[in-house]
Amino acid sequence: MAAIEGVPVSWERIRECFSLDPSIAYLNHGGRGAMPVSTQRALQRLRDEAESNPILFFRDLPQRIAHTRRHLATFLGADPDGSALVGNTTMGTAVVLQSLGLRAGDEVLLTDHRYGAVALTVDRECRRSGAAARTVRVPLDSTDDQIIATLGDALRPGRTKLLVVDQVSSATARRFPVEKIAAVAREQGVPVLVDAAHVPGMLPVAVDEIGADFWVGNLHKWAYAPRGTALLCVAPRWRDRIEPLAVSWQQESGFPDRVEWQGTLDYTPWLAAPTGLFTLRTLGLERVREHNATLAAYGQKVVGGALGLAGGDLPDPGAPEVAMRIVPLPGGRASTIDDAMALEARIADELATVVAVFSWDGRGWLRLAGQVYNVRAQYERLAESLPSILRG
Incomplete structure (x- = not known):
């Protein structure tokens, strides 16, 4: 098992490579990123x-x-x-x-x-x-x-x-x-x-x-x-x-x-x-990219399904390698910037899940990212709880 700055770097102990709060599902890597512990120590x-x-x-x-x-x-x-x-x-x-x-x-x-x-x-x-x-x-x-x-x-x-x-x-x-x-x-x-x-x-x-x-x-x-x-x-x-x-x-x-x-x-x-970059290469650049894109696509599918959306309703990112996906929200939800920010905060506070919510082209969108520290269960929990938040 490789170590960088004294930090073990392997797929078997992948979540130890980051300092993220284990009580939250951080599904918005595209927002601010998240430094591995190795980078923090350097x-x-x-x-x-x-x-x-x-x-x-x-x-x-x-x-x-x-x-x-x-x-x-x-x-x-x-x-x-x-x-x-x-x-x-x-x-x-x-x-x-x-x-x-x-x-x-x-x-x-x-x-x-x-x-x-x-x-x-x-x-x-x-x-x-x-x-x-x-x-x-x-x-x-x-x-x-x-x-x-x-x-x-x-x-x-x-x-x-x-x-x-x-x-x-x-x-x-x-x-x-x-x-x-x-x-x-x-x-x-x-x-x-x-x-x-x-x-x-x-x-x-x-x-x-x-x-x-x-x-x-x-x-x-x-x-x-x-x-x-x-x-x-x-x-x-x-x-x-x-x-x-x-x-x-x-x-x-x-x-x-x-x-x-x-x-x-x-x-x-x-x-x-x-x-x-050294951490990324140690984990395996292509493996990381494939993992992240596959996970984002899964998150879009499971969350979209919970909102009653089928494949044709879910936007294609234009390339399978993209590690972010968006899900359209029901009409009237997050259709303004202020409403989008409020919904994003509510999901964070009530569901312990960090996502991005945008207002674009007159409607609200939820953006999900996939990263090596994420697992399928985090998207599944969001899919289970999000409909009640949107009804409230």
Whole structure:
């Protein structure tokens, strides 16, 4: 049995790898992730090192960050010299937007599956620059070909300065065919930013083969890194134009150093991120992915069945590897953001179960994730109790 940072890592003792409260069913790994104990210990060791001599720790930090960046970029099939560590996907999106030089008459195009904070980031930059944000509706049951056609038809060459598209959407757990979308946009001269918040660790990916101008993904969800760890990957023609949100002493060093270095931030989460990948590989990358996707699909089926929904009523994520699934809630339940948050809290408080509840396209949706620490019985208990909550 392998051990990382003194923690046993094996399928036979899988739940010991995490610090989750055993009294709850944590079915929302896609929300904030959950660090394995091995990553927690690596993080604490790095923090202890930093506090033992902060000046020495920060002196060598740029080289250590660069080493970590190379490790993470290689795992994702990205060019390390064209990648920068950032706090999260939304922050990476903000870096890209404020580097584009948007002006009045320009537009940024999003789909209605976009993450809420990303949409707010786009809106803010458009207000600052005089550009406009435009949202394209993509029906949940669209095929890949229909998605590609819808987005291709929505582009306005010369005016659309950026297309933002999810690789796996948060609210709808839908995989988008980003490689083909990027190809269509490239033909029309429109840059593409791929929001891949849920991709690292969940799906196999070769970022450089996607053909996007910008790609940003969180490693603190499915790749077991500490929260606050994401990678922004930038195509060569854009790298000289990328500016950080705040200037630091590395400003003249260019990309990626100028983006990564922000003075006295706590950089230990980034340095601990490779431990998360090592844990993932020790458990078996393909085995973890298959387990998680299969479990999420089972959860969707059993919870959907308890609500009277058959297979055709349950949205297809667009790829069997997706480790999140959504279940439509009865009409009138969680149809607003406030109602969705209230229902999510009630399920947590009364059923000791952590799930995600969203309001999307005028109705409520429950999102379930699958992770190695989950078991079928947790979804079955939710299925047994959820109908009474929804009737109350």
